[in-house]
Amino acid sequence: MKQQILILGAGFAGMWAALSAARLTDLHDRNDIEITVLAPQPELRVRPRFYEAGVENFAAPLLPLFAATGVKFIAGSAKEIDVANKQVWYHTAQKQLAALHYDRLVLATGSQINPIVPGAHEHAFDVDTLESAAHLEEHLHQLVEQPDSYARNTVVVCGGGFTGIELATELPARLRAILGNETPVRVIIADRSPVVGGRYSEDLCTVIKQASDELGVEWQLEADIASINEHGVKFKNGDFIASNTVIMTMGVQASPLTAQIPATRDSQGRLHVDQNLKVVGHEDIYATGDVAHARTDDKGNTALMTCQHAIMLGRFVGNNVAADIIGANPLPYSQVNYVTCLDLGAWGAVYTEGWDQVVKSTRAEGKKIKIAITNELIYPPKPEKDIAFAAADPLAPFV
Numbered sequence: 001m002k003q004q005i006l007i008l009g010a011g012f013a014g015m016w017a018a019l020s021a022a023r024l025t026d027l028h029d030r031n032d033i034e035i036t037v038l039a040p041q042p043e044l045r046v047r048p049r050f051y052e053a054g055v056e057n058f059a060a061p062l063l064p065l066f067a068a069t070g071v072k073f074i075a076g077s078a079k080e081i082d083v084a085n086k087q088v089w090y091h092t093a094q095k096q097l098a099a100l101h102y103d104r105l106v107l108a109t110g111s112q113i114n115p116i117v118p119g120a121h122e123h124a125f126d127v128d129t130l131e132s133a134a135h136l137e138e139h140l141h142q143l144v145e146q147p148d149s150y151a152r153n154t155v156v157v158c159g160g161g162f163t164g165i166e167l168a169t170e171l172p173a174r175l176r177a178i179l180g181n182e183t184p185v186r187v188i189i190a191d192r193s194p195v196v197g198g199r200y201s202e203d204l205c206t207v208i209k210q211a212s213d214e215l216g217v218e219w220q221l222e223a224d225i226a227s228i229n230e231h232g233v234k235f236k237n238g239d240f241i242a243s244n245t246v247i248m249t250m251g252v253q254a255s256p257l258t259a260q261i262p263a264t265r266d267s268q269g270r271l272h273v274d275q276n277l278k279v280v281g282h283e284d285i286y287a288t289g290d291v292a293h294a295r296t297d298d299k300g301n302t303a304l305m306t307c308q309h310a311i312m313l314g315r316f317v318g319n320n321v322a323a324d325i326i327g328a329n330p331l332p333y334s335q336v337n338y339v340t341c342l343d344l345g346a347w348g349a350v351y352t353e354g355w356d357q358v359v360k361s362t363r364a365e366g367k368k369i370k371i372a373i374t375n376e377l378i379y380p381p382k383p384e385k386d387i388a389f390a391a392a393d394p395l396a397p398f399v
């Protein structure tokens, strides 16, 4: 019987985990290890692009890549992790319940928005999944059929983090393309912070404010959302904004499967992992990407729920889970560099370096970097074994 490495999830972390594990088993000429990815679809859904128009295009096929690298794919959705018996129960594509045994498990099921605001579930949109972003896009296109009104022409984006800012700064142009240039569209970011871009470096906040002002994106600051209904957003201070389009971008939590593993989790539900990305207290379970709480360096920084971290966490975890079975030395995860590249719609983009977010490029120059990252760098490698394995090496340069 082959030793089974089971990877749950085919996102950035899961895909790279599979390739990296396949690379190491190939390097050691081990045919007695099977690497299986279980996920609902055999495609990499490029979540960082879900704020853009044309969202149905942002998924890259994975079957040719997995075939070229000897990774087995099973379509399904994990429901229960039976830690004691080392098996995962899942729903097949036909909704049948089935089980898979593992010798080593890699949890890579990502994150999801979990808004706790009353009414959000029923009345708010989001760009968290391909389906929900497509639903928003369809709604935006249908606005033109509604009677002209303040509420029709106003979009409220709840949450002024990166996703909220990227979406809000893109929206004025998207709305004008749908409603016409003469329509007085309003895009408002509602955020708890007292300053625009509050949680980021002063340098970056200055740029975000400048771009927001030039694009006409408004900020409702110190805004505590009380509830959302079909007419708009109500704030705890009594303010109300009438809007037919309220979009939630806050409240992201790790996949609920993390709760099935008896181990320490952080406030976002991420499992604490050691330097080899093994879940603390478990010998045969690893966590990676948005479900992992991992130290990136010895300065106290931890991985964020970003693609940039998920890709590297995936490459390291795949290597280490395979090394564990092979008996090779693991590579402790380390990711010292941290950059951000924030799209600011028609204004351009801003690129920063370091954890203190020093601004290095803005406007058209920043946009070029953004496009290179989101349209190329984060996509899967070519479905050719040598190219994929070279890219999956955890020590290959990234950012």
Ligand SMILES: Cc1cc2nc3c(=O)[nH]c(=O)nc-3n(C[C@H](O)[C@H](O)[C@H](O)COP(=O)(O)OP(=O)(O)OC[C@H]3O[C@@H](n4cnc5c(N)ncnc54)[C@H](O)[C@@H]3O)c2cc1C
Residues within 6 Å of the ligand: 008, 009, 010, 011, 012, 013, 014, 038, 039, 040, 041, 045, 046, 047, 048, 049, 050, 051, 076, 077, 078, 079, 108, 109, 110, 111, 127, 128, 129, 162, 163, 255, 257, 288, 289, 290, 291, 304, 305, 306, 307, 308, 309, 310, 341
């Ligand atoms: C709108 C938006 C914009 C973003 N912008 C940026 C950005 O500019 N830069 C950046 O670095 N990051 C950005 N991010 C964050 C980034 O997309 C995530 O950090 C990244 O996708 C995490 O990768 P992951 O592999 O851990 O999870 P995901 O990419 O979410 O992949 C999870 C995988 O698990 C699968 N899965 C889920 N549940 C199950 C289950 N029960 N059983 C089996 N499989 C399951 C999913 O289908 C998927 O294949 C953005 C995210 C969003 C939503």
